[in-house]
Ligand SMILES: *[C@@H]1O[C@H](CO)[C@@H](O)[C@H](O)[C@H]1NC(C)=O
Ligand SMILES: *[C@@H]1O[C@H](CO)[C@@H](O)[C@H](O)[C@H]1NC(C)=O
Ligand SMILES: *[C@@H]1O[C@H](CO)[C@@H](O)[C@H](O)[C@H]1NC(C)=O
Ligand SMILES: *[C@@H]1O[C@H](CO)[C@@H](O)[C@H](O)[C@H]1NC(C)=O
């Protein structure tokens with residue numbers, strides 16, 4: 001039997017690996033065989049076929065596979081520097097035998113490990129990360145080194161839990177292939193995007209390969225998708241509480257796979273760059289995220305108007321249709337803020353144009369929207385048409401002159417691919433054959449500094465024609481309708497690397513440009529995953545499909561071309577939760593679904609859920625799905641959801657501010673707030689806004705209840721204020737079509753505002769506070785408010801609210817922004833369980849209040865308090881003893 005032969009070939013002892021979960025795959029490429037495996041001097045031992053073993057590698061590293069050993073070690077100002085070396089190459093071409101290992105003890109909670117070629121400089125990601133040259137004098141982690149074979153072990157000092165241990169498999173470091181592994185502290189992870197997956201990655205009995213290579217493809221499980229975020233949070237489960245978390249980020253932009261196995265362990269397999277690995281010791285999940293964002297940058301503060309409801313559709317087709325949509329939305333008195341157009345409004349899909357025939361009058365329409373306080377966003381694809389007559393299309397002519405296009409390998413000519421430009425909608429849909437012969441495009445190279453001026457010029461010129469308020473960057477993976485280029489790719493090792501991660505299409509050029517194409521900074525091979533380099537401007541609104549670690553500093557994100565199904569709606573929750581961890585906090589999915597036709601039920605449910613996405617846009621291709629096309633009843637339900645969102649925008653805006661200044665996610669999983677409660681580990685059908693608002697959408701068709709979990713705490717139903725009786729259990733909540741379950745957590749004060757038809761019109765409306773008392777009968781909250789549009793956020797107002805012992809204190813700590821009449825009209829206090837006899841506002845009796853003792857809700861109305869006139873204001877309620 002082959003199995004026996006192979007065991008004999010290598011020595012039985014080296015291959016002796018009783019624990020199948022400890023096998024590290026030595027042949028991650030497809031179709032391993034005994035010959036190929038043994039040629040690598042690895043162990044070949046297929047498992048007897050049972051379903052549970054189907055992913056256990058047959059080819060795995062023997063324990064004494066040749067690897068590096070430490071040659072020298074010296075302390076440095078930042079920590080420690082090792083020289084490691086390996087006497088002989090193994091199976092990869094161009095292995096690098098001499099490596100330098102730098103151990104940076106950057107902060108108390110942040111450790112950085114860099115392993116690089118001792119002799120030759122290699123490509124590194126051009127992300128600006130903190131430069132730390134002095135070692136932190138106290139750390140939450142202990143690092144130890146094994147000399148031979150070289151390995152690194154990192155433990156949490158307080159518990160001894162292992163958070164990194166590379167000794168489990170050999171390090172291989174070749175020019176186009178770097179692999180290393182570490183054990184995980186538990187089989188429970190969050191992160192590793194962009195992938196369509198449940199929120200919790202549970203590798204108990206699971207072998208998993210996740211490819212990373214930005215790709216334009218509808219979101220399908222296990223595929224590489226639009227963005228690349230090699231960051232995860234690992235739960236450290238011990239029998240003790242509190243539960244700790246740590247994080248890990250591989251700063252590497254090359255095509256890679258990340259393998260997970262039930263040992264539990266993680267393996268990185270990347271096709272280039274260097275090992276630049278960060279460990280963050282938390283100890284809470286929130287801490288880990290803050291420590292991660294300290295490295296990659298914090299999210300940008302979006303303009304206030306962009307918190308509203310956005311409406312878009314692929315193929316409005318004519319301006320009359322677009323006008324009809326705007327009119328029926330207005331006739332339905334449906335609140336919304338932003339109208340978008342897709343590529344069909346361009347002339348022949350050319351960037352920075354509009355179709356002056358089919359969309360004749362678009363500039364005036366945009367001006368009229370803006371005069372009503374609405375905003376307009378248009379789309380830009382990165383592909384710039386290269387086939388327009390010379391002198392007729394400045395973006396190409398000017399780009400060519402400035403030499404800002406991505407070039408062919410070993411050439412000064414632009415690489416030419418094919419995207420939308422140059423085709424008209426009719427040709428695309430009706431004459432696909434003709435379409436295939438046109439559409440050639442060049443790709444601007446945003447690593448070329450000249451491209452900034454080029455972009456600013458053409459965008460500025462177009463802005464004079466149509467005063468757009470935001471830019472939608474689609475197709476920037478970059479997407480290409482031909483693999484590689486017009487002429488295919490080269491046969492260099494960049495286009496044919498020795499290891500290809502498990503990317504969709506099986507090759508790196510699939511649906512994008514050739515990896516060998518040249519950018520100013522480096523090859524596309526290295527830069528593909530960061531092809532997007534966004535543009536800064538005046539508090540910009542940019543929506544980008546592609547993303548890399550750090551993109552949240554510039555852009556919002558949506559989850560791509562999903563379908564109109566309940567399953568897609570469910571997956572949108574883990575996606576927005578994960579992108580919050582990745583620092584792209586302003587994120588949403590195409591509400592009601594992008595592809596396929598939606599149904600009234602699905603769209604109603606999705607509008608309710610979408611009202612709690614940070615970024616709320618209804619967008620699709622196919623049948624109209626703007627709220628106004630549905631039945632009157634459905635419209636009312638959707639409107640109620642949007643009004644709920646609009647009334648909460650002061651809270652949302654404050655969350656955005658806190659993301660920007662103090663690295664807080666806008667939305668988060670329950671487990672991050674209730675980590676000692678094991679029941680919350682995998683919950684991804686409910687989520688929290690900030691720390692205070694729990695959303696439990698109904699995600700199942702034709703049902704009128706939702707099975708929801710309430711962690712042990714005080715929860716009040718919103719808007720009624722009724723207290724939840726059952727906590728620490730899953731319970732069925734009433735969830736008919738007209739209801740989305742929203743609960744407010746005791747201990748929090750939520751600033752709200754009376755909504756209007758759009759956020760510009762409602763800016764001067766009165767404010768409302770909801771005070772949700774904790775079990776200690778106290779609560780806190782805050783509010784950030786500025787003009788919503790300036791780049792600098794120096795002129796603003798800031799309030800701290802607190803409620804203790806029956807007194808709500810409003811503390812106006814910053815009051816620089818005076819252009820807005822901020823008036824507090826109404827306060828609703830949840831959890832007032834003693835009869836209220838009097839209410840005293842700023843020392844004076846206030847008679848306008850109502851207390852419902854059975855609901856335990858105290859409503860104080862007709863307040864009319866000028867919020868910035870006095871620093872401290874108080875509202876006190878006297879209860880019967
Ligand atoms: C497969 O089954 C044979 C016979 O039952 C056994 O001897 C062998 O050890 C098994 N192999 C593995 C990898 O479990
Ligand atoms: C690697 O290091 C060894 C010992 O320091 C040295 O002799 C050798 O020349 C180096 N090899 C390369 C390729 O730099
Ligand atoms: C670390 O060093 C700094 C500067 O010398 C000092 O101010 C600080 O107290 C030290 N911290 C600890 C925990 O020793
Ligand atoms: C993780 O997966 C295992 C095996 O499938 C399962 O028994 C366990 O319940 C899962 N854990 C969670 C928190 O979902």
Ligand SMILES: *[C@@H]1O[C@H](CO)[C@@H](O)[C@H](O)[C@H]1NC(C)=O
Pocket residue numbers: 410
């Ligand atoms: C690059 O182009 C030059 C000039 O055409 C040619 O001599 C050279 O062989 C090319 N190099 C590669 C690696 O193709």
Ligand SMILES: *[C@@H]1O[C@H](CO)[C@@H](O)[C@H](O)[C@H]1NC(C)=O
Pocket residue numbers: 491492493
């Ligand atoms: C690339 O193709 C050319 C022509 O087919 C051939 O001569 C050359 O050897 C190939 N180079 C590589 C690296 O495979």
Ligand SMILES: *[C@@H]1O[C@H](CO)[C@@H](O)[C@H](O)[C@H]1NC(C)=O
Pocket residue numbers: 701702
């Ligand atoms: C929901 O009910 C409607 C009407 O009875 C039916 O047409 C539809 O197929 C049901 N949907 C699902 C997912 O069961």
Ligand SMILES: *[C@@H]1O[C@H](CO)[C@@H](O)[C@H](O)[C@H]1NC(C)=O
Pocket residue numbers: 747748774776778779780
């Ligand atoms: C409420 O009071 C308790 C007990 O004093 C305290 O631990 C908690 O931090 C307070 N909560 C708020 C929101 O002020």
Ligand SMILES: *[C@@H]1O[C@H](CO)[C@@H](O)[C@H](O)[C@H]1NC(C)=O
Pocket residue numbers: 800809811813872
């Ligand atoms: C108001 O806030 C300021 C700044 O945070 C603080 O110093 C002050 O003590 C607060 N006053 C009250 C009454 O809470």
Ligand SMILES: CC(=O)N[C@H]1CO[C@H](CO)[C@@H](O)[C@@H]1O
Pocket residue numbers: 218219220221561562563594595596
């Ligand atoms: C229209 C569209 O993009 N549909 C895609 C949605 O995702 C599925 C896989 O889940 C694809 O098969 C569809 O093509």
